[in-house]
C-alpha cells in the first residue's frame with residue numbers, strides 16, 4: 066500500500082515537474098507555448114459546438130478555469146497511473162512521458178502562427194520529468210520493499226523526501242514561470258499611453274437610480290468577457306501594425322501612433338454576446354474611443370463584391386462583418402479607449418473593433434491586427450465554421466434586474482427595474498406584468514442613441530405570496546419580443562425574461 070502511494074506521488078511529481086519546466090521555458094518562447102496552455106487552446110478549437118455551448122452555459126465566464134481544472138485533473142490521474150506502472154516497468158513511465166511531450170508539442174505546433182520552437186516547452190518538460198522519474202523510481206526502488214516483518218526499511222525516508230523535494234521544486238518553478246511569463250513592459254506601455262481627445266464626443270447618458278438595477282455604464286471589472294484565448298494575447302503598441310488588405314484598391318498599413326493621430330469619435334455603445342441567454346449577463350455598455358471604420362475603408366477603397374470584412378486577431382481568431390453595415394453611417398470604429406482609459410489587455414489592447422447592432426462574434430475582434438476585404442462566399446470565420454450564423458444582428462432583449470430570482474421582498478409597493486436593448490433600432494417601450502395579469506408600460510431612462518441599452522423601472526403592488534414578474538420590450542420598428550424561448554444557437558436567444566419572487 067505504502068509503495069503504491071509512493072508510486073502515485075512519484076508519478077504526479079514528475080508531471081508537476083514537466084508542467085513547471087514547460088512554464089519556465091515558455092517565459093522565453095511565449096505564454097501560449099507552455100504545455101497546458103497549448104493543449105487547452107487545441108482543445109478549445111477542436112471542441113464540437115454542442116460541448117462548447119454546454120460549457121459556456123454551465124461554467125459561464127469560468128469556462129477557461131473549468132477547462133484548466135479538467136486538464137489538471139486528467140493529468141494528475143494519468144500521471145498517477147503512470148507512476149504505478151513505472152515502478153513495475155520503468156519503460157512504461159518513459160514512454161508515457163514521451164507521449165506527453167509529443168502531445169504538448171503537437172498542440173503547440175497546431176496553434177495559429179506557430180513556430181518550430183513552440184514545441185520546446187513541452188519537450189524540455191518531458192525530458193526534465195524523465196530525469197525526475199529516473200531519480201525517484203530509479204535503481205534501488207525495489208530494494209526498499211520491507212525485507213522482513215519489523216525490520217527497518219532502508220532508504221524509504223530518503224525517497225519520500227525526494228518526492229517532496231520534487232513537488233517543492235515543481236511548485237517553485239511553476240510559480241516563477243507563471244509569474245515571469247506575463248511580465249513584460251506591456252502594462253507600463255499601456256499606462257504611459259495618452260489618448261487623444263475625440264474630434265467628436267457623443268452625448269453622455271445618465272442612468273436611473275434604483276437599488277439593484279444594472280448601472281448604465283459598465284465598469285471594466287464588471288464587463289463580461291468572452292473569447293477563445295486561454296492566455297490574453299500580449300500585443301505591444303510599439304510593435305503594432307494594422308493591415309487593411311485583400312480585395313481593396315489601396316492597401317493601408319497603420320502603426321498604433323498613426324492610428325492615434327487620426328480624428329477620433331467617442332460613443333456610448335452596448336456590446337452583447339450571441340451566447341447571452343434570456344435574462345443573461347453577457348452584455349455591457351461602455352464609452353468607446355476609436356477611429357471611424359468608414360473613413361479607413363474609404364481610403365482602402367474595397368472592390369465591388371467584397372461584401373465581408375474579415376477581422377483577424379493577434380492569436381489567429383477570425384470574425385466576419387458585412388462591409389455595407391460598416392459604411393452605413395453607424396458608429397463602427399476601431400476602438401483604442403474604454404471608459405476613458407486605453408483598452409484593458411483582456412478587452413483587446415491595443416486595438417479592437419466595435420460595430421453597434423451586431424453581436425460580438427461578427428464584429429468585435431479584439432487584439433485586431435488585420436482587416437481583409439473578402440466575401441461571404443469566399444471565407445467562413447471562426448464561429449461560422451462552427452455553424453453559427455454568418456449574419457447576426459442583435460435581437461431585442463429585456464431583463465429584470467430587481468427583484469432577483471427567488472428573492473423575498475416586503476408586500477405592498479415595490480419598485481421593479483432592469484435593462485433592455487434593441488441595438489441600432491432603439492427601445493420604444495418596456496412592459497411588465499405580474500402573475501400573467503395585464504401588461505403595464507414602464508418608465509424608461511432618457512436615452513442618447515439607439516446603440517445603448519435603456520434602463521426601465523416600474524412601481525407595482527404585490528400581496529403576500531409567491532409571484533412571477535415578466536418583462537417584454539418593443540423596438541422602434543414596432544416589433545415586440547416574442548414570448549417563446551429560443552436558445553442562442555445559431556443567431557441569438559429570444560423570449561421573455563421572468564423572475565419568481567416572494568412577498569411577505
Ligand SMILES: Nc1nc2c(c(=O)[nH]1)N[C@H]1C(S)=C(S)[C@@H](COP(=O)(O)O)O[C@H]1N2
Pocket residue numbers: 288289290291292293294336337338339378379382411412424425426429430431432
Ligand atoms: N480575438 C478575439 N476577439 C473576439 C473574440 C475572440 O474569441 N477572440 N470573441 C468575440 C465575442 S464572441 C464577443 S461576444 C466579444 C466579447 O468582448 P469582451 O470580452 O470585451 O466583452 O469579443 C469578440 N471578439
Ligand SMILES: [Mo]
Pocket residue numbers: 291337338339340424425426
Ligand atoms: Mo460572443
